[in-house]
Amino acid sequence: MNPVLEVRGLSVEIPTASATLRPVRDVSFDLHPGETLSLVGESGSGKSMTALAIMDLLPRQARRSVERLRFLGEDLAGKSAGEIGRLRGAEIGMVFQDPMTSLNPVYTVGNQLMEVYLRHKNASKREARERALFLLDKVNIPDPALRLCQYPHQLSGGLRQRVMIAMALMCGPALIIADEPTTALDVTTQSQILDLLRSLQREFHMAMILITHDLGVVAHFADRVSVMYAGEIVEQASTDDLLERPMHPYTAALLDCIPVPGSSRHGGKLRSIPGVVPLITSGDQGCAFRRRCDHAQDVCKNAGIAMRELSGGHKFRCVLLPQNSADVAMKNHA
Amino acid sequence: MATDLPAENDLLIESAGQAFRRRSLKNIGFMTGLALVALVASIAMLAPILTAQDPYLQNLDQRLIPPFWHLEGTWAHPFGTDKFGRDYLSRIIHGSRISLLIGLFVMVISGLIGSTLGVIAGYFGGKIDAVIMYIITVRLSMPVVLVALAVVSFVGSSLEVIVLVLGLFLWDRFAVVIRAATKRLRGEDFVTAARCTGCPDSQIILREIIPNLMNQLTVIATLEMAQAILLESALSFLGLGVQPPLPSWGLMIAEAKEFVFFDPWLITIPGVAIFLLVLGINLLGDGIRDLTAPEMKN
Amino acid sequence: MAAFALRRVLLAALVAITVSAIAFGLLYLSGDPVRALAGENATDEVIQRLSQEYGFDRPIGEQFLSWLGKAVTGDFGKSIYFNTDVAEMIWDRLPITMALGVMALGFAICLSIPLGVLAALRPNTFVDKAALTISLFGQALPNFWFAILLIILFGLTLRWLPISGNSSFAHFILPAVALGYYATPAFMRLIRAEMMDVLASDYIRTARAKGLSTSSVLFKHALRNAIIPVVSLAAVQLGFMLGGSVIIEQVFAIKGLGALAWESISRSDYPVVQALVLVISVIYVGLTLCADLLNAAIDPRLRHGH
Numbered sequence: 035m036n037p038v039l040e041v042r043g044l045s046v047e048i049p050t051a052s053a054t055l056r057p058v059r060d061v062s063f064d065l066h067p068g069e070t071l072s073l074v075g076e077s078g079s080g081k082s083m084t085a086l087a088i089m090d091l092l093p094r095q096a097r098r099s100v101e102r103l104r105f106l107g108e109d110l111a112g113k114s115a116g117e118i119g120r121l122r123g124a125e126i127g128m129v130f131q132d133p134m135t136s137l138n139p140v141y142t143v144g145n146q147l148m149e150v151y152l153r154h155k156n157a158s159k160r161e162a163r164e165r166a167l168f169l170l171d172k173v174n175i176p177d178p179a180l181r182l183c184q185y186p187h188q189l190s191g192g193l194r195q196r197v198m199i200a201m202a203l204m205c206g207p208a209l210i211i212a213d214e215p216t217t218a219l220d221v222t223t224q225s226q227i228l229d230l231l232r233s234l235q236r237e238f239h240m241a242m243i244l245i246t247h248d249l250g251v252v253a254h255f256a257d258r259v260s261v262m263y264a265g266e267i268v269e270q271a272s273t274d275d276l277l278e279r280p281m282h283p284y285t286a287a288l289l290d291c292i293p294v295p296g297s298s299r300h301g302g303k304l305r306s307i308p309g310v311v312p313l314i315t316s317g318d319q320g321c322a323f324r325r326r327c328d329h330a331q332d333v334c335k336n337a338g339i340a341m342r343e344l345s346g347g348h349k350f351r352c353v354l355l356p357q358n359s360a361d362v363a364m365k366n367h368a
Numbered sequence: 369m370a371t372d373l374p375a376e377n378d379l380l381i382e383s384a385g386q387a388f389r390r391r392s393l394k395n396i397g398f399m400t401g402l403a404l405v406a407l408v409a410s411i412a413m414l415a416p417i418l419t420a421q422d423p424y425l426q427n428l429d430q431r432l433i434p435p436f437w438h439l440e441g442t443w444a445h446p447f448g449t450d451k452f453g454r455d456y457l458s459r460i461i462h463g464s465r466i467s468l469l470i471g472l473f474v475m476v477i478s479g480l481i482g483s484t485l486g487v488i489a490g491y492f493g494g495k496i497d498a499v500i501m502y503i504i505t506v507r508l509s510m511p512v513v514l515v516a517l518a519v520v521s522f523v524g525s526s527l528e529v530i531v532l533v534l535g536l537f538l539w540d541r542f543a544v545v546i547r548a549a550t551k552r553l554r555g556e557d558f559v560t561a562a563r564c565t566g567c568p569d570s571q572i573i574l575r576e577i578i579p580n581l582m583n584q585l586t587v588i589a590t591l592e593m594a595q596a597i598l599l600e601s602a603l604s605f606l607g608l609g610v611q612p613p614l615p616s617w618g619l620m621i622a623e624a625k626e627f628v629f630f631d632p633w634l635i636t637i638p639g640v641a642i643f644l645l646v647l648g649i650n651l652l653g654d655g656i657r658d659l660t661a662p663e664m665k666n
Numbered sequence: 667m668a669a670f671a672l673r674r675v676l677l678a679a680l681v682a683i684t685v686s687a688i689a690f691g692l693l694y695l696s697g698d699p700v701r702a703l704a705g706e707n708a709t710d711e712v713i714q715r716l717s718q719e720y721g722f723d724r725p726i727g728e729q730f731l732s733w734l735g736k737a738v739t740g741d742f743g744k745s746i747y748f749n750t751d752v753a754e755m756i757w758d759r760l761p762i763t764m765a766l767g768v769m770a771l772g773f774a775i776c777l778s779i780p781l782g783v784l785a786a787l788r789p790n791t792f793v794d795k796a797a798l799t800i801s802l803f804g805q806a807l808p809n810f811w812f813a814i815l816l817i818i819l820f821g822l823t824l825r826w827l828p829i830s831g832n833s834s835f836a837h838f839i840l841p842a843v844a845l846g847y848y849a850t851p852a853f854m855r856l857i858r859a860e861m862m863d864v865l866a867s868d869y870i871r872t873a874r875a876k877g878l879s880t881s882s883v884l885f886k887h888a889l890r891n892a893i894i895p896v897v898s899l900a901a902v903q904l905g906f907m908l909g910g911s912v913i914i915e916q917v918f919a920i921k922g923l924g925a926l927a928w929e930s931i932s933r934s935d936y937p938v939v940q941a942l943v944l945v946i947s948v949i950y951v952g953l954t955l956c957a958d959l960l961n962a963a964i965d966p967r968l969r970h971g972h
Contacts (some may be wrong), residue, residue: 089875091871122877123876136869137869138887138891139965139966139967140894140964141887149876153876153879153882154877185967201876502677505681506684509682509905510685511909511910511947512909513909513912513913514927522695522934594805601810628814628822635811643808644806646805650802651802654802
């Protein structure tokens with residue numbers, strides 16, 4: 035099956051007065067139809083920046099470089115801004131973190147919904163309105179006709195996020211990118227929104243990139259996971275594999291931070307990872323995690339830590355031999 | 369060869385003062401402003417040394433001599449002479465004293481009024497804030513130039529009256545900005561902490577609030593000083609500000625109005641003087657704002 | 667919305683009354699109001715008459731209320747110098763100054779919106795620096811001096827435009843530029859700052875993620891939000907311009923309110939000065955009131971009481 039999205043060697047650089055920052059470094063992954071890939075990491079790990087880079091929505095100062103970026107078999111890297119604009123909103127829908135600020139305050143919900151459809155489809159206003167009503171109903175918003183004429187500030191956060199989801203689905207996209215879609219919402223709303231996203235994904239058979247810092251969310255919703263740290267993917271595997279057998283010390287540390295009910299895995303104590311994600315500049319080499327890693331050795335300072343691969347496509351970027359390596363076939367990944 | 373990640377501490381060892389000096393050297397606007405203001409200030413202070421000519425001495429034989437760049441110009445009067453034969457350069461030099469004095473005094477008076485009102489309104493909020501906001505609204509709705517002209521005319525014009533009138537009028541920006549800044553500071557944790565320990569309000573205002581307002585105060589002070597200098601020149605231009613024979617730059621432009629056809633330099637020279645001084649003060653203010661509080665930069 | 671409007675109107679009325687008290691008080695600045703009204707060479711007979719007419723024998727509060735009562739009905743008394751109706755004098759001059767103010771405002775807005783938007787789109791580039799320089803120069807130019815420079819260049823040297831009087835549209839061009847130029851920096855800085863804020867906002871990212879065209883993102887989504895605070899500034903600046911027209915009308919010999927103000931002040935024609943201060947203040951109060959209500963109309967968040 036051809037992947038919906040193929041990303042190879044995606045990097046982002048931001049030149050500043052003192053140094054060139056590298057918030058995304060050599061990110062590669064595939065996304066298959068109907069699949070949910072989760073990008074996980076702490077804030078500052080580059081997961082949102084990766085999504086913006088794919089969409090060509092980076093801030094003005096940022097420079098993107100990519101070896102290969104293919105969407106539905108088409109090369110995106112060589113496309114003009116106008117051509118990518120035709121895909122955004124039409125074939126790729128995006129849901130952002132903060133629904134309180136992501137809708138334009140001076141236009142009605144209906145105006146903002148219909149606008150996408152009118153832009154990408156050769157449709158009349160009436161058709162656009164019908165599509166908007168249909169989708170507001172799909173995202174379980176009661177009384178959609180009323181909501182259509184309301185302004186964003188008249189809606190609660192949960193409703194606004196539903197509107198954002200409806201907006202992302204207006205043109206029937208093949209891919210939906212959800213950037214921490216529930217972080218700004220309260221806990222009860224969070225699971226409703228995630229359940230909604232999953233059921234819509236199945237109904238419309240879309241691929242999804244789910245960006246989150248919450249491994250609990252990942253465990254429930256993702257098929258595959260890419261763990262990001264300081265701009266790099268440090269581990270990539272199917273969700274089950276990753277949760278069962280984390281190979282990278284960072285993944286292991288992240289998993290240690292999650293409370294497991296009824297488990298005494300860590301003697302009842304919850305761990306946290308000391309320190310913060312460093313900013314990587316062009317001069318930096320070696321494993322970015324080594325300063326916070328319990329197992330760091332001199333070899334971790336060396337440049338070019340390669341991605342290694344276990345069976346089943348389980349990849350990780352660490353020079354330390356995994357403790358349970360005896361029973362898995364190891365091969366070096368170029 | 370492996371290089372280590374830069375430690376956060378390496379980036380922070382520079383003191384605030386060092387950082388200010390390092391950045392100020394790079395800020396062209398700030399340096400230009402500083403140079404212009406320093407120039408005018410030293411001219412004002414050294415006025416009697418800089419020029420041997422009496423700015424008030426009339427010499428009707430030597431009327432309207434053009435400045436040195438004209439063919440008929442003479443180095444005895446580098447900027448020429450006015451319609452009474454007074455040396456224009458020395459009038460410009462002595463005029464700088466009037467502009468700076470008025471600017472400084474008005475700034476102090478309006479700064480005291482405005483920041484007092486602003487701090488009180490922002491700190492106490494509620495009804496007190498509403499009353500002060502109302503006073504600010506009333507002040508803003510009065511046409512400054514018109515009322516200042518009327519007051520100066522009805523009371524009688526002198527330097528003191530002009531300083532007082534402008535000082536009583538130009539406090540609005542101080543009040544508005546300081547009120548907003550105080551409001552913001554009042555919500556900060558360190559102020560809340562001080563309140564929790566039972567510190568009296570006066571102590572909190574003096575020790576916690578005011579020191580944190582100094583940057584904003586400096587910036588508005590420069591803006592208001594520039595504003596005062598411009599308004600003084602306008603009042604003097606209309607004949608209701610500084611009175612002759614004092615060499616106010618605005619008054620010099622007014623006195624030269626009739627010569628606009630044949631001796632336009634009589635108008636351009638004092639105008640350029642006002643322009644450079646006000647530009648310098650504004651650049652200085654903008655520079656201080658950029659250097660001390662980059663987040664205030666629009 | 668209705669409650670907001672009502673509160674705002676009440677505040678405006680309160681401010682107007684306070685300002686009228688101040689305008690009334692101007693008369694007392696010179697010490698003896700009767701002497702001031704009558705002029706230095708007035709005979710005892712005139713003073714007697716004025717004293718009775720204005721009721722200076724009554725308490726000052728009562729005097730003010732009777733003056734205010736008349737002012738509300740549009741009766742500002744008679745000019746001491748011309749002995750004509752003050753309201754009529756003002757009414758004759760008002761359209762001229764209004765035209766000047768509106769033209770100056772139009773000039774300022776037409777110059778500053780494109781510059782401000784361009785500067786926000788290309789921060790720290792040539793356009794931005796040029797806009798910043800214009801704004802710095804604008805703030806430092808004394809406007810009467812700038813007006814004279816305009817006269818020298820366009821009136822005397824190039825002979826393109828008339829330099830004095832108010833008999834045709836062309837007569838208003840140079841004065842409007844001289845008056846409006848001073849407001850340009852304020853507009854430009856505001857638009858640049860607002861536009862930069864808006865362009866960095868989440869909803870602009872949403873608009874771009876929706877694949878909307880650049881012009882739609884810029885004009886429909888960004889400018890519409892950035893323009894909201896400009897309405898308030900426009901009202902404030904127009905109010906300032908009416909007051910500031912004293913200087914510009916003097917330079918260009920325009921017979922508007924500003925010229926009337928200057929003449930009356932020089933002649934110590936107190937009733938006219940009082941009336942002018944009151945009228946210009948009330949116009950300012952009215953303008954800011956309109957701006958607030960207009961803002962509420964164009965910003966749905968205000969409209970629904972947020």
